[in-house]
Amino acid sequence: LTDERTVRPVIAIHAGAGDHAEELKEHETECREALLEALEAARRTLGEDRDASLAVERAVMVMEDFELFNAGRGSTLCSDGTVEMSAALMRGSDRAAGAVAGARYTRNPILGARAVLESPYVLITGAEADEWAAAIGAQQVPASHFITARQQAGLREHLAAIAAEGALHNQDRATVGAVCLDERGVLAAATSTGGIRGQPPGRVGDCPIIGAGTWADLDVAVSCTGDGEAFIRSATAREVGHMVQRGVSLEAAAEAALEEVAALQASGGLIAVDREGNVAMPYITQVMPRGLWRPGQSPQAWIA
Numbered sequence: 001l002t003d004e005r006t007v008r009p010v011i012a013i014h015a016g017a018g019d020h021a022e023e024l025k026e027h028e029t030e031c032r033e034a035l036l037e038a039l040e041a042a043r044r045t046l047g048e049d050r051d052a053s054l055a056v057e058r059a060v061m062v063m064e065d066f067e068l069f070n071a072g073r074g075s076t077l078c079s080d081g082t083v084e085m086s087a088a089l090m091r092g093s094d095r096a097a098g099a100v101a102g103a104r105y106t107r108n109p110i111l112g113a114r115a116v117l118e119s120p121y122v123l124i125t126g127a128e129a130d131e132w133a134a135a136i137g138a139q140q141v142p143a144s145h146f147i148t149a150r151q152q153a154g155l156r157e158h159l160a161a162i163a164a165e166g167a168l169h170n171q172d173r174a175t176v177g178a179v180c181l182d183e184r185g186v187l188a189a190a191t192s193t194g195g196i197r198g199q200p201p202g203r204v205g206d207c208p209i210i211g212a213g214t215w216a217d218l219d220v221a222v223s224c225t226g227d228g229e230a231f232i233r234s235a236t237a238r239e240v241g242h243m244v245q246r247g248v249s250l251e252a253a254a255e256a257a258l259e260e261v262a263a264l265q266a267s268g269g270l271i272a273v274d275r276e277g278n279v280a281m282p283y284i285t286q287v288m289p290r291g292l293w294r295p296g297q298s299p300q301a302w303i304a
């Protein structure tokens with residue numbers, strides 16, 4: 001690491017790997033605008049000479065406020081109709097990490113992760129997750145802010161499909177995440193989610209588990225999305241870092257890590273950036289809305 005701004009920065013974002021291609025097509029324009037706005041927020045942050053961790057935090061905040069993504073405002077609901085949100089933030093230069101799980105009132109749960117990152121602890125859960133976020137000024141809002149008519153209808157359909165088929169309905173996933181390499185070579189990753197639709201209250205997925213859904217070190221920054229349990233059981237995000245450290249290319253490492261997820265009969269995707277600015281965005285689902293920005297290029301977003 002140097003103090004000089006010698007690296008060409010890059011920002012990549014995702015809005016969840018899933019099989020909800022039809023719904024995305026219906027809302028393609030709004031989703032694209034939200035992704036571009038998130039990239040712009042991150043780009044502006046880097047332009048203010050702030051580090052990669054603040055850039056990913058700001059990108060995630062934009063996506064948490066967008067109703068069609070499964071994080072913050074648009075979070076999917078637990079089986080009892082309540083909302084429980086998780087978020088994680090990690091900076092690779094010093095491996096500072098912070099995460100929250102079970103937040104219910106914090107408009108932008110990634111700010112809870114920021115509060116924890118700035119402390120000696122790594123993961124804070126439940127009511128205290130909201131308290132930690134509030135303590136650094138993160139806005140608290142009533143549960144009705146998150147419990148949207150759209151997600152209530154989604155939960156009703158989901159529960160009805162389970163009752164009828166006795167099996168899990170296709171997930172409409174749209175967890176959000178961002179990875180960034182800044183001009184000083186600092187890598188950072190952030191992920192935020194409402195979890196999976198109809199999850200039992202108290203269930204925590206991979207997003208706030210450092211090394212599973214979110215990871216950053218000196219070589220890579222990674223944000224995952226998909227069947228969280230499989231990502232935890234494969235330590236997916238850390239595995240990408242390990243492989244890159246051993247000399248595997250970022251693209252090959254990202255794909256191999258997803259193969260391990262697939263071997264557990266699960267699916268998902270991830271975004272990753274390495275210290276040279278290479279980006280990989282593989283997914284093994286129908287779709288994974290995603291975006292990319294590099295200096296001198298206009299921000300790009302892909303929906304399906």
Ligand code: ASP
Pocket residue numbers: 016017070173174175193194195196204205206207213224225226227228229
């Ligand atoms: N990985 C998230 C979870 O398991 C869900 C998602 O990515 O959509 O909570």
